[in-house]
Amino acid sequence: MMDRGGSESMIMNYYRKIDREKIQFDFLVHRKEKCDFDDEIESLGGRIYRLSSINPIFPGKYYEELRAFFKTHTEYTIIHSHLNTFSCFPIKIAKEFNIPIRIVHAHIAIEKIKFSDLIPSKENIIDTVKKLIKFRLKNKNRKDATHYFSCGDKAGQWLFGKNTEFLTMNNAIDTEKFVFDPIIRKEYRKKMEVEDQFVIGHVGRLDTQKNHVFLIQVFASIIEKHSNAKLMLVGEGPLRDKIIAEAKRLGVEDNVMVLGVRSDIPELLQAFDSFVFPSFYEGLPVTLIEAQAAGLKIFASDTITNEVSLTNDIEFLSITETPDFWANKIVKMISYDRIDNTSQIVNGGYDIISNTKRIEEFYLQQINS
Numbered sequence: 001m002m003d004r005g006g007s008e009s010m011i012m013n014y015y016r017k018i019d020r021e022k023i024q025f026d027f028l029v030h031r032k033e034k035c036d037f038d039d040e041i042e043s044l045g046g047r048i049y050r051l052s053s054i055n056p057i058f059p060g061k062y063y064e065e066l067r068a069f070f071k072t073h074t075e076y077t078i079i080h081s082h083l084n085t086f087s088c089f090p091i092k093i094a095k096e097f098n099i100p101i102r103i104v105h106a107h108i109a110i111e112k113i114k115f116s117d118l119i120p121s122k123e124n125i126i127d128t129v130k131k132l133i134k135f136r137l138k139n140k141n142r143k144d145a146t147h148y149f150s151c152g153d154k155a156g157q158w159l160f161g162k163n164t165e166f167l168t169m170n171n172a173i174d175t176e177k178f179v180f181d182p183i184i185r186k187e188y189r190k191k192m193e194v195e196d197q198f199v200i201g202h203v204g205r206l207d208t209q210k211n212h213v214f215l216i217q218v219f220a221s222i223i224e225k226h227s228n229a230k231l232m233l234v235g236e237g238p239l240r241d242k243i244i245a246e247a248k249r250l251g252v253e254d255n256v257m258v259l260g261v262r263s264d265i266p267e268l269l270q271a272f273d274s275f276v277f278p279s280f281y282e283g284l285p286v287t288l289i290e291a292q293a294a295g296l297k298i299f300a301s302d303t304i305t306n307e308v309s310l311t312n313d314i315e316f317l318s319i320t321e322t323p324d325f326w327a328n329k330i331v332k333m334i335s336y337d338r339i340d341n342t343s344q345i346v347n348g349g350y351d352i353i354s355n356t357k358r359i360e361e362f363y364l365q366q367i368n369s
Contacts, residue, residue, distance in 0.1 A: 003035045004261050005205060006286045007082050007107045010151070010171045012037055013286075017174075017356040020045055023363050026076075028069070028090070030054055030062075036261060049073075054089050056133050063093060070097040077101060077367050080149075084108055084159065085133075088140035095144040101366045104141045105169070106150040108283040109158035109305070110134055154305035155283035167362070171286035172355035175345045177266045178293035180338040188271040192257075198222075198229040198334055201272035201296075203265060203287045204279070206237030206258075211278045211301070213239075213246050214319060218276065220250040221327035226334065231256045234268060269294040274330055277301065278319050284308050293345050295338035299330055310348035311341050 015025050026047040029035070038048055051065045070076075070093065078101040079094040081087035087104040094102050138159050142148075148166035150156030156166040189195045200219060204210040212233070219231045233243070233256065240258065247253040262268060265287075269275075275291040277300040284307055291298050292311045300308075302316040309316075317326055345351055 003037070004263070004265075006171070006283075007151075008037060010286050011082065012040070013172060013174060013352050014356055014359060015041070015044060015046070017352050018360050023360060023367075036263070054083075054086050056086065056089075056137060059089055062089060066090060066093045067096070070094070070099075078363060079103065081105060082107060085137040085141065088137055088144070091141070091144045101147065102145050103147045103149055104145040104159070106148070106155040106159035106166070106283065108281065109154045110281050150283075152284035152305050152307045154307065169359060170350050170355050171284050171289060172350050172352040173286060173289050173293060173345070175293050175342050175351045178269060178290050179340055179342055180295040181270060182338075184267055185270040188267045192232070192268075192271055194230050194232075194271065196228065198226055199232060199271060199273045200229065200330065201232045201234070201268065201275050201291075202277060203234040203268075203275075203290075204277070204285075205235050206233070206239045206243055208239065209280055209282075210235075211280050211319065212243045214278050214323065215276060216243060216246045216250060216252070216256070217323035218278070218326040218330070219256070220252050221324045222331060223252050223255060225327060225331050229255060232268065232272065233258045234260075234262050234265065236261050265290065266294070269296060272296055274299065274333060276326070276330065277304070278317075278326070279304060280319070288314065289345065289350050292341055295341055297333045297336060299326065310350060311344045313341070 024045055026049065027041060028049050028051065030051055030053045032050050041048060049069065051069065052061055054062045076099055079090065079099050080103040081090050082105045083090070084107055091102045091104055142160060142164065148156065148160050148164060149169045150159070150166045151171050152168060156168065160166055200222065202215060206212060219229070222229050244253065244258065247256040269291055275296045275298045277285070277288060277298065279301050280303060282304045284305055288298060288300060288304070288308045289310065292313055296313060298314040300314060300316055301319045303319065304316065306316065308314070315329065317329060349355070
């Protein structure tokens, strides 16, 4: 579905900049409901087709719907799947219909299952089952694909194997949108009513992967050291109630702002003072590129690939450390000068203009060969 997740935002960054006179994206999604980017996709000339969600245990219904789709739509030369381990399902049927270019794209590297994952709780059991399915499916993606893409080395090696060649398609951003602007910062802090607050921010789906409960615990420790603080959580997901309950348990609910899905991420990043991202696992999160472009100090878990580090503004910490350890690190960086990191983002290869040209040339070469 084309909501405002990391990979979806990355796809849209490329779609907005690609020469749509030469290349047009259509979107095959696995949700019936309308999503955040749908109107923009259609305004840019893209078509959206909806199928049922994929049941990885019993994919028969999905296969039937996809075969019916390809029987009707014979115009496609390239299928570019962003479903990570689940890409094996559409790519299998695309091969049946002799679609010549079949791309599987890795967006995430899942950590190995640990003993703590087996502790019986509803969240642990569900998340562990999902992990087991993904580990079982990942090797199937090499079978029917013609090309392998990844957001970075760690994700690509996880999905395809260390000895498999893949093309890195950077999670590039429109850098100019995120450059630090003190005027926007002042206006947005006033709008969000946090003018005199120390604002810690996080952007990401409210799901187990992102480790929000630990983030709330870190924030509670920050409040003990610096009472004039706010935590802004941007995103939506199934753990919203659990996250709010943890904030209430620790007595910090009045200082936690759960903002839901937002379209004003560049402006919100201006309002933040610090960006905290303690995920259990990631691929190469585009939100950390955006936060660096905005000149923010970032504290991220060391499970995340250091490929994402393009500036001196990001520090990696272990999630095996205590919340108080994280809080001490964060509070020490309350005051600092925000700088323009544009050159570092561009030189690091994450500006959307050059990256779009590169992928455009790849698509055209495949189409014309």
